[in-house]
Amino acid sequence: MKDLKKVKLFLLDMDGTIYLDNDLFEGVHEFLEHVRSIGGKYMFLTNNSSKSVDKYIEKLASLGIASVADDFLTSTNATVLHLKKKNYNKIYAFGTTSFKEQLKDAGLPITDQREEGIDCLCMGFDTELTFQKLEDACILLNQGVDYVATNPDWVCPTWYGSVPDCGSVSTMLCNATGRMPLFIGKPEPAMALLAMEKTGFTKEETALIGDRLYTDIACGVNAGINSIFVLSGEGTLEDLEASETKPDFVYPHIKDVLADIK
Numbered sequence: 546m547k548d549l550k551k552v553k554l555f556l557l558d559m560d561g562t563i564y565l566d567n568d569l570f571e572g573v574h575e576f577l578e579h580v581r582s583i584g585g586k587y588m589f590l591t592n593n594s595s596k597s598v599d600k601y602i603e604k605l606a607s608l609g610i611a612s613v614a615d616d617f618l619t620s621t622n623a624t625v626l627h628l629k630k631k632n633y634n635k636i637y638a639f640g641t642t643s644f645k646e647q648l649k650d651a652g653l654p655i656t657d658q659r660e661e662g663i664d665c666l667c668m669g670f671d672t673e674l675t676f677q678k679l680e681d682a683c684i685l686l687n688q689g690v691d692y693v694a695t696n697p698d699w700v701c702p703t704w705y706g707s708v709p710d711c712g713s714v715s716t717m718l719c720n721a722t723g724r725m726p727l728f729i730g731k732p733e734p735a736m737a738l739l740a741m742e743k744t745g746f747t748k749e750e751t752a753l754i755g756d757r758l759y760t761d762i763a764c765g766v767n768a769g770i771n772s773i774f775v776l777s778g779e780g781t782l783e784d785l786e787a788s789e790t791k792p793d794f795v796y797p798h799i800k801d802v803l804a805d806i807k
Contacts, residue, residue, distance in 0.1 A: 547771055547793050549806045553585040554746035556737055556770075558755035559601070560593055561778015563799060566704040569608040570777055572800025577610065579803060588740050590753070592620045592696035592730040592760055594669030594711070595641045618740055620695040620730025621669065625651045627693065627729050633665045637685055639678055640669035640695075659684060665691040668726060670701060670711045679718070686722040694726035698760055702778050731755075732763030737770060754802060756780050762792045775799055 557563055563573045580587045589601065589612070596604070598617045605612045621644065628636065629651070638645045638655040648655045648667070656663065659681045666685050671678070686692060694715055700707035712728075719725045730736065741751055752771035755761020756778025765772030774780060774792035777799070785795065796802050 549752065549771065549773075549794065549802075552750055552752045552771060552806065553580075553583065554741065554744055554751040555580055555585065555587045556590045556740055556751065556753040556765075557587055558753075558757070558761045558778075559589055559591045561702045561756035562754055562761075562775055563589075564608060565702055565778070567607070568704065569610075570799055572798065572803050574609065576799050576803045579807060586744050586746070587616070588744070589617045590619075590731070590736050590740065590755075590764075591617075592670075592698050592711075593701065594619060594621045594624070594644050594695040594730075595672045597621075597643045597647050600643060615743075618736045620736070621647050623733070623735045623739070624667065624669075624693065624695045624729045625653065626735075628653055628665070628667065631665070631691070633691070635660075635662045636665045636667050637663050637681065637690070638667055638669075639682055640667075640671045641673050644669040644671070644695075663690055665693060666726075667693045667695075668711060668715065669695040670698070671714065672708075674714070682718055683721050686718065686724045692724055692726040694728050696730035696760065697728040697732070698757065700779060702756075707779065731757075731760040732767055734764055734768035737764055737768035741768075741770075754799065758784055758788045758790050758792070763790045765792070766790060773802060775802070 598614050602612050636655045697712040698710040699712045701710045748770045753765035754773040762772045772792040773794045776797050
């Protein structure tokens with residue numbers, strides 16, 4: 546039986562796990578304070594590629610949480626590592642202005658115009674989506690360029706419900722072109738493994754907390770670490786019953802996790 550009291554490294558999903566839009570969930574401050582008090586470490590892992598780490602630092606500051614760049618790992622971070630290994634000539638960046646800036650700042654040869662020499666289409670969660678981008682993507686995919694996406698999430702939760710995320714747009718493009726991308730972020734274990742490598746904690750000392758079974762919890766399972774499913778965001782008990790992916794622990798909210806790890 547796994548014991549959460551042994552956990553020192555907590556990998557926290559963000560949207561739907563510690564906040565929803567601009568509303569921080571009850572117990573988050575106390576949870577983070579407790580982790581620090583036991584000599585532990587927390588890191589924020591998110592598949593949302595629409596914002597840069599700087600934007601997330603600003604976001605958390607607005608919610609009263611002080612953070613630094615080393616507190617974050619995003620699907621964009623993992624995607625940058627993958628793209629650098631491939632040595633592409635030119636990458637069409639399908640995403641927000643912030644997403645494109647992150648790829649450019651990492652030294653990748655990106656463009657947001659359909660032009661000669663493009664050998665990869667890289668897509669992120671795009672809150673600035675236009676039909677022009679969809680048309681460009683269809684043309685490039687039909688030409689046979691490599692196809693990479695930051696995350697397979699179907700939706701992103703908001704205060705009024707959900708909006709289509711990267712996985713939904715990928716499916717729409719697949720309906721038009723017959724092609725699906727190589728997804729890089731959760732549920733792949735890369736971000737979780739990288740977090741353990743950076744902090745030095747073991748798998749037994751690490752837990753991932755998230756609200757999506759098919760990305761967050763699957764990432765924890767694939768990485769061989771403790772997985773904690775919270776019901777404060779997208780996922781439901783009905784989803785859990787229907788899913789082959791099973792978490793080690795289930796809680797209504799992060800405040801309930803805190804009650805068990807004290």
